[in-house]
Structures are given as structure tokens and as C-alpha cells.
Amino acid sequence: MAQTEAPPVVAPATPSDRTSFTALLWQGGTLLALVVLVILFGALQPDAFLSFGNVRNILAQIAILAIIASAQTVVMVVGDFDLSVGVTATLAGATAAALMIDGWSIPLAIVAALVVGTLVGVVNGILVAYMNLSAFVATLATLTSVGGLAFIVTDGTTLFGMPESFEVIGQGRPLGLPLPIFFAVIVCVVVWLVLKFTTIGRRWYAVGGSAEVARLSGVNVRLARFLAFTVAGFVSAIGGIILVSRLASASATSANNYMLLAVAAVFLGMTVLRSGAANVGGTLVGVGIIGVMSNGLNIVGVSAYFQQVFTGLIIIAAVTLSALKSRSH
Amino acid sequence: MRRRFATVVGLGVASALVLSACSDSGGDGGGGGGDDTFRVAAFTAGYGTPVGKSTLDAFVERGEELGWDVTLYTSDFDYDKINTDMQSAITQGVDAILAGYPDPRQIQPMVAAAQEADIPIFSIDGGVEPNEDFVVDVTTDQDQIAELSVGALGEAMGGLEGKDVMVIGHDPHVGISTRSRLAVEMLEEGGATIAGGEIRQVLAPGTSQEEALKFVTDYLQANPEGLDGVWVGWDHAAVGAAQAIEEAGRDDIFVTGVDAVGIALAEIEKNGPFVATVVQDWPAVLDEVMGYMETFADSGELPEENFVETEVTLVDRNNVADVEPTDA
Structure with a gap:
């Protein structure tokens, strides 16, 4: 008879635990780091750094990272991670560029690129969820193969000469703000809504908390993990x-x-929540730290x-903080 | 169990078929060739760069046309892989090695193995000074590159005296590192100040356009009146710098690059901040190396001099229409 582990029982914290300064620091350390960075650079270069x-500029520079990091968030919510998000973005972008240069219309080229990215996610999902490969091995393999495909699509050179109207997507400035900021906001809000308010979002968190418990609760764990990788490819x-x-x-x-x-x-964002789970809000704080620091x-x-x-040191600090927090639970 | 075995065998056969379909068999030279076939192992760690790829692809094509058995080993700046691959190739037996854009500091294991096996290494752009590791290294004149590009930048800015110039380089690349330092010397000799006090280093050539875009955007944010020009060691980063200047709405800051890749030529034609680049004639360099290798293949004779520097040409708005992109 198969034995199943009971979900970990977390003893309710005493009020003194909750309100102590250490606990607050523990909880808000990452957010505090962002504030400290802003104050530090603001003090060093007040006119330049804190100007509108x-x-x-910072928002524009972190917009694309915010989108790709929200893709990574989805996968990390289910307790996996995806090493191929960067090359998937590269391949999708290169596909769109190559098709437009070949005369495809902009919408068709974009749809094709989205399909390519989604397919990479589908492959990752099948390898991890249905073939039981570890996410590290599976996405490392796709990272290598998809990286090769990007060289094939671009022929190792730089593709340019897309229609000027396509450049509006990345260079347009409605209301004086770069358009990628708007795309980043939309993507992050949608991912947040899905994670927070939909059934699949809750299932992803359930799988990330304990796949076995989720399975016993009736969640199709394989499908949930498969969908998480697929969404990551698309995003x-x-x-x-x-x-x-x-x-x-x-x-x-x-x-x-x-x-x-x-x-x-x-x-970095995982340290924001007491549970230590990946979450879009925390990811954006992490993106903010990286962007502000750069x-x-x-x-x-x-x-x-x-x-x-410095980036490496911040990652070490975040992972250490995250590990310490989960140990304390 | 039997089904799983059949699946594994099926996947193995399918993989073999795919690999054989994807491989560049080399036509006549395939299958190891006869004893008389001149066998060449070529390598480059810069296959991810447009110039590296186009030059090495041309070498393979031309070598095979000559009836050579050419095997190309590549990596994305992973010299450990290159050293391992080349040591295997040397063990299997080759007549000559072509080093494409090598970093001589990072190929010593391979060089030692080649010297032990008495295999000559012919090099394209293998450094900025004579190197006994190569029987010949044909490269471009870094002094001339720096001189022409700094001159063009100075002309666009109305002279160097009192001007602030950002220099963007990439030290892991010997050629870029050398010409960047030469450019700094020339700029300072002309009375210009290096913006930020030092060469801004791009971390990865593959993402250099975005890195340079951020460098210049952020620098202009902090020093709106502190930049007159940007000298960049290669075109992709120069395109990013030009984009930052355009986005800042400035028409009084100028950029130069090096390489004459297609996207840079298009920028120069636009009449924007990108005013000039330098074309390094890699096809001519390849011609020269091929000539040395043909002589060696025919007679076993090695080149008399082991370091050859070729001339470069400035590309600006006057002649950009006549120049072929180097990554075409």
C-alpha cells in the first residue's frame, strides 16, 4: 500500500513572532533592498537618477525582463524551472524577423513566432511532465537545441530590415512612455490574474506546494506542469x-x-512571500532590483x-534568504 | 519491455537518419578520402559572429572545391570545447589546421598537440603581433583601423580637442581590445576626454547592441551635455549606441564602428548619428591564407613570414553605397 506524506503542518506563529523587527526585516528584506538601492543611487546622482x-529609462530597460521573468515565474510556481526561456525568446524573435524579411505580413509573422515559442514550451512540458525528465535536464537540452535553431534561422548573422511599422511595438511611445512598458504591465497583470484567480493558477500552486498532495486532491499534475511550461514558452x-x-x-x-x-x-521575488513561493509581485520586485542596480x-x-x-552576489543573497526562510518553516 | 526496446532502437535509427541528413558530408572528400587527400581541421570559437561564420563557411566551401577534406569545429567562445575537438582531430590525423579568429591565449593545449604532431597552424586574425604558434597569421592592421575610425569621428565632431568621447570595447577579443586601446591613445593625444574615464566593456558580443544601448542611454541621462561622440570597436554595439542617441533626440553626437556589417551600412546610409565604419577585407585575408595553404598542400612549403597585416578601408556616407556588407 502506497504511503503518502501528509502536508506539512505549520504551527501558527505567535503575535510576538509576527511583529518582531527581525520578522519584518526577514519578510520585507527584498523590498527593502530595492528601496535602499533607490535611496543609494538617488543620493549619489540625485539629478540624474531620480528624474522622470x-x-x-529604467522601466523601459526592465520591461522585457519583466515579461520573460513572469514566464519563469509560472514554471517556478509549479516547482520547476525553465533554462530555455531566453533562447525561446531569441528563437521567436528571430523567426518573426526572418519571416517579415521574407515578405510575410507583420501579424502573420508575429503569430508564427508565438507558435514557435509555444511549441518549445510544449516540448519542455512533454519532456518534464509526461516523460518524467528533470526540468534541469530537459530544459538544458532544449536550451542547446533551440539555441542551435536560432543560429539556423538567422544563419548566424544579424537580421534587419523589418517593416518600420513593426518597430513601433518596441520603440513606440504613447503618452511619452515606451510601449514595451505597457506590454510588460499587461503580461504581468494577466499572469498575476491567472495565478491568483483561476483554477489552473491554484492548481499550479498546489502542484508547487506538494505534487503528491495535489494529485491526491484530484489535480492532474502532469497536465498542470505541461501547461505551465507551455505558457512559459508562449510568454x-x-x-x-x-x-x-x-x-x-x-x-x-x-x-x-x-x-x-x-x-x-x-x-528574489520568492523571498517576498512568507510561503517562499514564486509570485508575480515578488518577481517584479526582483526585476526592479536588477534594473535599478544596472x-x-x-x-x-x-x-x-x-x-x-554584484548581480551574482544579489542572487546568492536571495537564494540564501529563500533557503533560510523555507528551513524556518 | 520489448516495446520500450523497440522504441529506443527506433529513436536511435531515426536520430542516425536525421544526423546523416543534416550533415555536410563534404561530397567527394567524405568518408575519409584517400591517402592523397589533403585533410584540414578548421576551427573558430566565433561562429556565432557574422564575420566568423561567413569566413569559415567560405573556407570550407573553397577547400572542398579544391578537393580537400575539411572538417569545421565551432563553438560559442568556448575554447575548452575547441581545444578538446582539435586535440581529437590532431590525434585522428590531419595535414594542416586553420585557426579562424582564434584567441592565441586560449588555444595552448591545441597548439602543443599540433606542434608535437608536426602539424602547421595557419591563422586568420590570430592576434596583433607575430606569434610562433602559427606558421602564418594573416590579419588586419589594427593601427590603421583605429586611425581611420578616430579620424572619421573627429571630423564629424569638428575636431577632437575638448570633446567627450565614450569608447566601447570588449577585452576578451584581442583585436577589439587592441584597437580600443589604440583609439583611446589617439583620442587623448588629440585632446579628447574619455567619457567615464575608461573603456566601457561589453560583456557578450551577442547582446552587445542592447548593452551599448543601455550604456549610452544611462550615460546621457547622467551627463546630457557630456558626450560628443562614441567610438565603438565593432558594428553591432555601435548600432546600439546610435539607437540610444536617436532615442535621446540628439543630432550632435556621432558614432563610429568597425566591420561594415549590413546593419551598420544601413545605419550610415540613414544619415543618422552613425557616421563611419571600417571594412576589414576578410575575403582578401582568406584568399591569402588559402594561397599559403594551397602551396603547402602542393609542395609542403611553408610561408616565409609568419605575420601579415592587410590594409583596411574607411566606409562613410561617401562610399557606403559601393561597399558590400561583410556578413552578406
């Missing part, structure tokens, strides 16, 4: 298309770097090498 123009493709429009060019590696940053943002260090004139070191 720079806030707009990553949106990010890739916007990036290509923003740069007015597509290369074979243009969005690859976003994968690590997205993972970092989600990890922009602030650029403005202060710190070299890109040190920026990379």
Missing part, C-alpha cells in the same frame, strides 16, 4: 518579439542573457564586470 526621464516568445522590435534587429543570441536574470528575479551602476560609472559580480 531616468525612471522611464517568452512575446518578450522575444518585443526585443527584436526594440532593437530593430535579431541575432542568434539576442535574448539569451535574459534566462539567468529571469531566474534571479524570481528567486541603471544606477551605469550612471555612477561602475564597469560592467563589477555589475556582473
Whole structure:
């Protein structure tokens, strides 16, 4: 007879636990880090950093990361992670660019790119959910293969010369704000709504909490995990298309770097909730930290090498905080 | 169990068929060739760059036309993979090696294996000075690249004296690193100030357009009146810098690049901030290396000099229409 583990029972915290300064610091540490970064850079370069123009710059610079990180959030909610979100974005963007250069209409090329991204997600979903491969191995494999496909689609060169109207998606400025900010807001709100208020969203959280308990509760765990990867592929493709429009060019590696940053943002965001679960709000705080740090260090004139070191240190701090929190539960 | 075995066998056969369908068999040279076939192992860690890919693809094509058995090993700046692949190739036996845009600092295991097996290494753009690791290294004149591009930037800015110029480089690439430092020297000698005090380093060439876009956007945010020009060591990053300047609504800041890739030529034609680039004649460099290798294949004779620098050409609005993109 199969034995099942009972869900972990969390003892209710005493009021003193909840209200102590340490607990507050523990809980709000990541958000506090963002505030501290803003104050720090604001003090170092008050005119430049805190200006409306720079806030707009930061929002524009983090918009695509916010989209790709929200894709990663969905997968991490179910307790997996997707190493291929960056290359999926690259491939989708390159596909759209190649098709437009070949004369396809903009809407058709975008739809095709979204289909490509979704298909990558479908493959990941099948490998992880139905073939029981670990998410690390499966998405590492797709990262490699999809990365190769991006080289094939671009022929290793830089694609450019898409219709000018396509560039509006990434470079348009309604109300004086870059259009990618609006796309990021829409995507993040939709992902948040799905996670928070839909059945599938709750099932994803249930699977992420305990797949076995979710299964015994009647959740189709495989389908839930499959859908999470599929959605991640689709959302990553949106990010890739916007990036290509923003740069007015597509290369074979243009969005690859976003994968690590997205993972970092989600990890940072996981520390925001007491449960330590991935969540869109927290991810946006993580994205904000990465964006503010990059922009602030650029403005202060710190070299890109040190920026990379700082990003790594922040990831270590976030993961450590996250691990300590889950241990304390 | 039997069904699973059949599935595994089926997948294996299918994979083999797919691999054989995807492989560039090399036509006549395939199957190992006869004893007389001149066998070449070519490699580049820069196959992800437009110039690296187009040059090495052209080498393979032309080598096979000559009846050589050419195998190309590539990576995305992963020299560990390159060293491993090339050591295997050397063990299997090749007559010569072509090094495409190598970083000489990172190929020592392969060089040692080649020297032990007495296999000559012919190189394209393998550094900025003579190197005994190669029987010949044909490259472009970095001094001339820096001189022409700094000159064009100075001309667009109305001279260098008192101007603030951002320099964007990528130190892991020997050529870019060298010309960036030469450019800094020339700019400072001309009286310009390096914006930010040092060369801004891009982390990854593949994402350099976006990185440069952020560098310049953020710098202009903090120093709206502190930038007159941006000198960039290669075109993709230069395109990002030009985009940042356009988005800031500035028409008094100018950009130069290096490489003459298609997207850069299109930018120069637009009459925007991107004013000039430099074309390094890689097809001519390849011609020269092919010539040396043909001589070696025919007679076993090695080149007399082991370091050859070729001339480069400035591309600006006057001649951009006549220049073929190097990544076409």
C-alpha cells in the first residue's frame, strides 16, 4: 500500500513572532533592498537618477525582463524551472524577423513566432511532465537545441530590415512612455490574474506546494506542469518579439542573457512571500532590483564586470534568504 | 519491455537518419578520402559572429572545391570545447589546421598537440603581433583601423580637442581590445576626454547592441551635455549606441564602428548619428591564407613570414553605397 506524506503542518506563529523587527526585516528584506538601492543611487546622482526621464529609462530597460521573468515565474510556481526561456525568446524573435524579411505580413509573422515559442514550451512540458525528465535536464537540452535553431534561422548573422511599422511595438511611445512598458504591465497583470484567480493558477500552486498532495486532491499534475511550461514558452516568445522590435534587429543570441536574470528575479521575488513561493509581485520586485542596480551602476560609472559580480552576489543573497526562510518553516 | 526496446532502437535509427541528413558530408572528400587527400581541421570559437561564420563557411566551401577534406569545429567562445575537438582531430590525423579568429591565449593545449604532431597552424586574425604558434597569421592592421575610425569621428565632431568621447570595447577579443586601446591613445593625444574615464566593456558580443544601448542611454541621462561622440570597436554595439542617441533626440553626437556589417551600412546610409565604419577585407585575408595553404598542400612549403597585416578601408556616407556588407 502506497504511503503518502501528509502536508506539512505549520504551527501558527505567535503575535510576538509576527511583529518582531527581525520578522519584518526577514519578510520585507527584498523590498527593502530595492528601496535602499533607490535611496543609494538617488543620493549619489540625485539629478540624474531620480528624474522622470531616468525612471522611464529604467522601466523601459526592465520591461522585457519583466515579461520573460513572469514566464519563469509560472514554471517556478509549479516547482520547476525553465533554462530555455531566453533562447525561446531569441528563437521567436528571430523567426518573426526572418519571416517579415521574407515578405510575410507583420501579424502573420508575429503569430508564427508565438507558435514557435509555444511549441518549445510544449516540448519542455512533454519532456518534464509526461516523460518524467528533470526540468534541469530537459530544459538544458532544449536550451542547446533551440539555441542551435536560432543560429539556423538567422544563419548566424544579424537580421534587419523589418517593416518600420513593426518597430513601433518596441520603440513606440504613447503618452511619452515606451510601449514595451505597457506590454510588460499587461503580461504581468494577466499572469498575476491567472495565478491568483483561476483554477489552473491554484492548481499550479498546489502542484508547487506538494505534487503528491495535489494529485491526491484530484489535480492532474502532469497536465498542470505541461501547461505551465507551455505558457512559459508562449510568454517568452512575446518578450522575444518585443526585443527584436526594440532593437530593430535579431541575432542568434539576442535574448539569451535574459534566462539567468529571469531566474534571479524570481528567486528574489520568492523571498517576498512568507510561503517562499514564486509570485508575480515578488518577481517584479526582483526585476526592479536588477534594473535599478544596472541603471544606477551605469550612471555612477561602475564597469560592467563589477555589475556582473554584484548581480551574482544579489542572487546568492536571495537564494540564501529563500533557503533560510523555507528551513524556518 | 520489448516495446520500450523497440522504441529506443527506433529513436536511435531515426536520430542516425536525421544526423546523416543534416550533415555536410563534404561530397567527394567524405568518408575519409584517400591517402592523397589533403585533410584540414578548421576551427573558430566565433561562429556565432557574422564575420566568423561567413569566413569559415567560405573556407570550407573553397577547400572542398579544391578537393580537400575539411572538417569545421565551432563553438560559442568556448575554447575548452575547441581545444578538446582539435586535440581529437590532431590525434585522428590531419595535414594542416586553420585557426579562424582564434584567441592565441586560449588555444595552448591545441597548439602543443599540433606542434608535437608536426602539424602547421595557419591563422586568420590570430592576434596583433607575430606569434610562433602559427606558421602564418594573416590579419588586419589594427593601427590603421583605429586611425581611420578616430579620424572619421573627429571630423564629424569638428575636431577632437575638448570633446567627450565614450569608447566601447570588449577585452576578451584581442583585436577589439587592441584597437580600443589604440583609439583611446589617439583620442587623448588629440585632446579628447574619455567619457567615464575608461573603456566601457561589453560583456557578450551577442547582446552587445542592447548593452551599448543601455550604456549610452544611462550615460546621457547622467551627463546630457557630456558626450560628443562614441567610438565603438565593432558594428553591432555601435548600432546600439546610435539607437540610444536617436532615442535621446540628439543630432550632435556621432558614432563610429568597425566591420561594415549590413546593419551598420544601413545605419550610415540613414544619415543618422552613425557616421563611419571600417571594412576589414576578410575575403582578401582568406584568399591569402588559402594561397599559403594551397602551396603547402602542393609542395609542403611553408610561408616565409609568419605575420601579415592587410590594409583596411574607411566606409562613410561617401562610399557606403559601393561597399558590400561583410556578413552578406
